[in-house]
Amino acid sequence: MKIKIFEDLIKEVHEVGICQQCGGCVSFCNSIENEVIDFKEPNLPPEYINRKKCLECGICYLICPQTHLLDEDLNKTFKFSDFSLMPIGFVDNIYSCQSMDKDFLKYGTDGGVVNTLINYLIEKKIIEGAIVAKTKSPFSREAIIAKSKEDLIDASGTKLDISTQLDTVQKFHTYTSSLPNLRRYKFRKLAFVGTPCQIYTIRCMQNLGIIPSENIEICLGLFCYENFFFDRIKLRQFEEQFKIKFKNIKRINIKENLIIELKDHKTSQNLINISFKELKDYMRPACEFCKDFTNIYADISFGGLGSPDKFTTVITRTKKGKDIIHRIIKTGMINCLSIDSSIKKKMKEKIIQFSQFKLERNK
Ligand SMILES: Cc1cc2nc3c(=O)[nH]c(=O)nc-3n(C[C@H](O)[C@H](O)[C@H](O)COP(=O)(O)OP(=O)(O)OC[C@H]3O[C@@H](n4cnc5c(N)ncnc54)[C@H](O)[C@@H]3O)c2cc1C
Ligand code: SF4
Ligand code: SF4
Ligand code: SF4
Secondary structure, three states, X not given: OOOOOHHHHHHHHHOOOOOOOOOHHHHOOOOHHHOOEEOOOOOOOOEEOOHHHXXXXXXXXXXXXXXXOOHHHHHHHOOOOOOOOOXXXXXXXXXXXXXXXXXXXXXXXXXXXXXXXXXXXXXOOOOOEEEEEEEEEOOEEEXXXXXXXXXXXXXXXOOOOHHHHHHHOOXXXXXXXXXXXXXHHOOOOEEEEEOHHHHHHHHHHHHHOOOOHHHXXXXXXXXXXXOEEEOHHHHHHHHHHXXXXXXXXXXXXXXXXXXXXXXXXXXXXXXXXXXXXXXXXXXXXXXXXXXXXXXXXXXXXXXXXXXXXXXXXXXXXXXXXXXXXXXXXHHOOEEEOOOOHXXXXXXXXXXXXXXXXXXXXXX
């Protein structure tokens, strides 16, 4: 049987319009030193740069989240069968938690739990840093490695100067291709924070034993209903449709809606909520083909959905994830609401409902 290679990804993924631009193929190309493939244009799939040096090994095809070749193996490892039977994957336990660190809580998207956990893992020397996404503007992020509390807070986008960026940046993207960053930190123990499509690629590489996936100590997965893409035209359309000026946006959160906090907002009552249905025009096209809402292959998944304001929903999935959450709860660095099984059931039902909305969209 002919091995499928990058050429086939172009035909079957790029040309069909379903490339998620995760950067997995670029980061883990077997001939990376020859720069065979790379991103040439922002917001477009990667391309051949040096076709002659392609080893035709097929690694890029195997690990692409849109080819699903390794699903059977991954499903065994992560106790998953099918989205119709397990829309939110295997759940070891579910919590609703908040950081006890006032800075992480203040700057956190929800309960500031992800950053608190990363900081704890760094302090305990379990990891040397984490690949996270730094906010450049409300709808634009870039991947960075955070090695300290200061880096983590800095990445949360609290010192944005959006007005100047609006003049120079032509495109805004909530999606961050963070996988290519792994190349630069080959021999470090890292945590990786990512959306379901990114965590999927990492798991494929770990499954195949491809370096540098082995330096990922833990996968912290974010829930992800969809991601957004704005060029100048869409930006203007968005501003007119929702009567919001981009430059007045202080922060965004994605929960059961897109939640926009304006710079001059006073109380949570005047946060602007926009439903996903109204945001169809701004969704990244690749997200339309994605089924996973809760990050089923992560060690631990995090989202806002299911929890009260300023709390994070935490789903432990693997033994590693479970042990780490137990350890940090014991330290008192995060506080978990004491919720009984009926509340947990309700939380799960809500999350399942959104997973099903996403699956419906996919049909
Ligand atoms: C694109 C996107 C879509 C989401 N959609 C939903 C949704 O539909 N429903 C829902 O309930 N929750 C969603 N979430 C998750 C939610 O917004 C919070 O990230 C999550 O609840 C954790 O909150 P926290 O306060 O504990 O995290 P924090 O302590 O604030 O830490 C969040 C960490 O994630 C990193 N980060 C943020 N964005 C990215 C990114 N794109 N790639 C890699 N790292 C990143 C930050 O740098 C930070 O280190 C989404 C997140 C993202 C990024
Ligand atoms: S060398 Fe292998 S991984 Fe790289 S582009 Fe060619 S087939 Fe893909
Ligand atoms: S691995 Fe990621 S970037 Fe590469 S073709 Fe697949 S979806 Fe696109
Ligand atoms: S919806 Fe899917 S494809 Fe889109 S960013 Fe989220 S995980 Fe990736």
